[in-house]
Amino acid sequence: MKDVSVEIRGCNSKAELIEVVDLCDAAFPKTPREYFERHVLKDKTLDEKDTRVLLIDGKIVSSVQVFPRTIYVQKEKIKIGGIGNVATLPTERGKGYAGLLIKDSLDYIIKKGYTLSMLTTSINNYYEKFGFQTILRTIANINCNEGKNHKEISQFDKTNDLKNIINIYNGFNSGKIGTIVRDEKYWLSQFEFSGEDKDLFLIYESKGEAMGFIRAQRKDNYITILEYAFNDNNTLVFAKLIEELSYMTDINEFKLFLTKEEEENINRRFSFSLKDEKDFMICFLDNSLSMKIKNELLKDRNLNFWQSDFF
Secondary structure, eight states, rough: OOOOOOOEOOOOHHHHHHHHHHHHHHHHHTEEEEEEEEHHOOOOOGGGGEEEEEEEEEEEEEEEEEEEEEEEEEEEEEEEEEEEEEEEGGGTSSSHHHHHHHHHHHHHHTTTTTTEEEEEESSSHHHHTTOEEEEEEEEEEOOSSSOOTTTTTTEEOOOHHHHHHHHHHHHHTTTTTHHHHOOOOOOOEEEEEEEGGGOOEEEEEEEEEEEEEEEEEEOSEEEEEEEEEEHHHHHHHHHHHHHHHHHHOOOOOOEOOOOOOHHHHTTTTEEEEEEEEEEEEEEOOOSSSOOHHHHHHHTTTTOOOGGOOOO
């Protein structure tokens, strides 16, 4: 049997990143190629070496992306390495390449000084072998009985509205569990990789002051709420934004991940049903991390990770 040369490292060029897009496209034929183009090529928060690859005789056959992020855990800021786009060429599967890359990626995350790793998956048992634990989240199905047009609501304009949106986001999210800490560079990059429907990024204003916003994505017969935020715990703002989306799209059903805290807020405005979801996993990499923070992150229906931050 011929000996093969195995190399594990970060990407060294844009050409190699494009090769990773090709790999992911081949590995996941049901996912549009543009999804991988967005996450591999358009996320300006990433260095080339954050995309980890395994090469056989100089050819990339497996990849893992590491996403450097910081999350809020209440008022504390915790550095994490998100893991996404774990892919192996169909002809090279079953040889343990993905496992080698995941171990490399976790070592890479530790060397960069990050405290923990997160990922989403449908094969939880596989990732448990590397120390990941499942976090229970809940998907809410909201029904808006009647769409309404509200004159206080307009579409987001990056030139005029970004500063206000950042302030609303920070005020709403800094005390939550698992929301991403965002600076302006991250915001601008996220607009390129999030995959949202640009016309469904709406802002609510009152007396010339921005009070809240919502970001969404159309599906076949429902709308996914990627994120929302509003000032002063004003759930009426959220309700009006949902009504405006329904009016614009003629769609009445909405889906979003909902924490226990947010469920209590929104319950005052809409009827909804809940479904448990076990796709989110976390791996603690720093033994000095306090038990208080670990418990907050592991608590059922406590993590508030927005879909617009998906990796």
